[in-house]
Amino acid sequence: MPSCKEPLLELRSKKVSNAFLQSTFAYAFIPLLLKLLELRPKEVNDALLQSASTNTLPHSKLNSDEYNVIIEVVRTVTSNDNNVKIIKQANISTEVFEIIIKYIYGGTISLENINTSVVFELLLASNEFGLEELIKHIQLFLLENNSSWLRLNFSRVCRTSLKDDNLKNLQQFCANIVAKHPSIIFDSDEFLTLPENILIFILKLDNLQMDEGKIWDYIINWGIAQNPSLPLNPDQWSDEHFLTLKSSLQNFLPLIRYFQISGEDIFEKVRPYQKILDQTLWADIMLKFMASNKAISTLNVLPPRKNLTTTLPLRDIADKGIIEIESNRASKLRKSGEAYRIMGKYEESLIDLNKSLEIEANNANALSYRGATYFAMDRYEESLADLNKSLEIEPDNAFALKYRGATYYKVDRYEESLADLNKSLKIEPNDALALRFRGETYRIMRRYEESLADFNKSLTIRPENAIALKYSGATYYWMDRYEESLADLNQSLKIEPNDALH
Template identity: 40%
Template sequence: MSLKILDQLSQDFTQLLENSYDYNVVIEVGKQPNIKLYKAHSAILYQRSLYFRQKLTNATKKNNVIEFKIPNLSVQTFDIIIRYIYSGIVSLENFEAATIFDLLIDLNEFQFIELVERIQAYLLIIMLLGFHPSMIFNSDDFKTLQENAFIALLKQDDLQMEESEIWDKVILWGKARTPDLPSNLEVWTDENFKSLKATLQHCLPHIRYFQIPSEDVLKKIKPYHNILEKNIWDDILAKYLAPNVPIASLILPPRKKATVQLPSRKASIITPSSSIITLEHIAELSSWIDRRSKIYNTTEIPYEFKLLLRGSRDGFTVLKIDSTNEILGGYNLLIWKVPNGKYSERATTADSFIFSLKNRNQSILSRVKDESTAIVYGKISQGPIFGNGLGMGRRSKSISKEWYSSETVYEKPIRNIDAWFFIDEYEVFQICKI
């Protein structure tokens, strides 16, 4: 019989990182005033990271210590990476999507391929399923969802489900991960409830109990109230029996409901959720999508522009150029994806276009002329790419806000010069027919 006590091994190596015993590598990370020195061990770095293996191969020692400088990496990101190197653990629950996105890019450069793939899956769950939870909650694979991903979903303020439905899914997930529970709740013992409570101990604090209607409290929560802390259950009862009496429990706010646009072309106002484009821009873009010569009136826009990502908020296609306030973008009817291999992939479409938004009579529309390379699915360190016309690239390894624009695949240029440039903000929209 073989015993695998990996948790203890992970803790021991983490402690080795923290106490720096017998270190022989010093890594300086960041730029002034945010610099941090890490004391590490060449044997561990060499074995755990292809990036450091290459660095160590030709490194020279000074007083028996190897020194590295990584100025273009943040201390926060490297702290996650070095702890993963030593412990094999990455905890994502407490990080914003923007931080995770930056981490993903840097992990790819450190060649942690398996971890990159897992975080990609994690991001897809968090960013997509928060708005479409039925995609996972109603699937056969829901019960196999990892706890950290499940908790991240439960934490979302904009999870688009009723709180009582979220409770149902938590119970269902917990039962699936707790062995030997009777199917008939009426025959459950105290031990059965204790087992389920242990399984759900990290999930239960994220349920917004005080936002659940009293009928559902009676129907859904009461049968399982033994898995709750006594003070929580007492406060739930008090909230509905005497709503004006103060309680000790923290009352989490209701989840934010996504704004639903009015489903009529005759609607007087459709408010864009963008910090870059206006309602007039949306009318112009909608006209281009439909290949109209006349621009839609703002009261007859036939599309809803759903904001999926914002650079300053989520870390990842409309963009505003730093210092010039130019607004550039592209329209892609196909889905965006990450290629399976390490090389870019091309996609064919006759409907894509790139643009520069100005005043109505001065905006530039450039439709695709080489359909075979209209869209490029770039590497993980890149973003949306419209052929050679417009794309998010990375000339230097630490920059994720660097874009380029040139004229090759599309009819005409949308900038005066073909050059790399920095952006102030960028947004990704899903365009839905009303």
């Protein structure tokens, strides 16, 4: 295959044979698709599409890979309710779809003059169609010619590449950067919402350059963020609460290097959550500090992570964007402030978020986090001030909309509350907390059926949320549905037996 640096790439896929390119179907069907791409769906000629979609595939002239590619293309053509043929391209743009069809049909592709974001989209589409040679080539092209773009879009690249083992080149690119600069992930605003598979991938890195005690801290915070119904103080947790956290972290716990955590961190950070660990493992951890020469019982102990002692050249550790992120104190303060909020440590949260905003006064995420902290402290005027400013900067920030809607509810501005929560749920339709807030707003507006619908959906997502159960029970009460009211209130009291407002 010619070098990636050549302007025109003669990429005749091994999957696309001469028999396919010379077949009657290829010459008849693919040009038709290219023509259709130029038309609006309502202008597509039904008769033409009918002849193409019913054409018998010359399966005997195609290998199985070619046949599957064409089947996938055919599946993009469907009928709507009016029997008008349309082309479904929910995940693939017209531009990318046309490039792929031309590649299959002509065996050539030029990437030099295509916008990098389109090249990346082309990679994902090629992966959907199973064009292995093209997948491999586009990865190499991006790494050799567009590494700066990959770093500037690191979160997206990392999330995408780790979903599929076909993108191993990009996976390795991500692994190299994360191992050397873990704060890019751990101190990012997106950390608490990262998918489990990405964190597992990172924790498996033997050369991850981060203190193991800090890794434990981050993982605990991630687990708590997935279970917002957990009480704020772990000293007040029941065994069931610890089981909930253990269930969320079950795939992470075997990847922690416990015997590389300092004694101080074991006492301060690990001990409060010892119930999520296997009893034998916890006994061995204690043994290590009391009698370090004695043998432990735990099997499959992971080795210490490898420390990188050499200074890496600039080209290997990323460009200015990553160096700035690495040294960005505001980002770290913003992250820790949000973590403190989730843990219920509101004063500490305010301290860090205030410091972060001293550095970056117009950071929309920091403003929304501080607004949420003020909300939790019943300081509603300050909450609204921060959330309003955050939404001036980022009008579609679902988090800020959710908390402004909740704050409007607290100050009896129900129509404004409903407007913000509707918009937030349009962006994030399965946000259990936003659903609960809107359910409360509907309830106070006596729109009980809508209130129940939101509470029920919220409880489907977070079934052990005592507050949602409490307000669902209150809604049933106002609807004279007393048996259902009692059922929800009893369930709520099982979770929070000391709630005096039941």
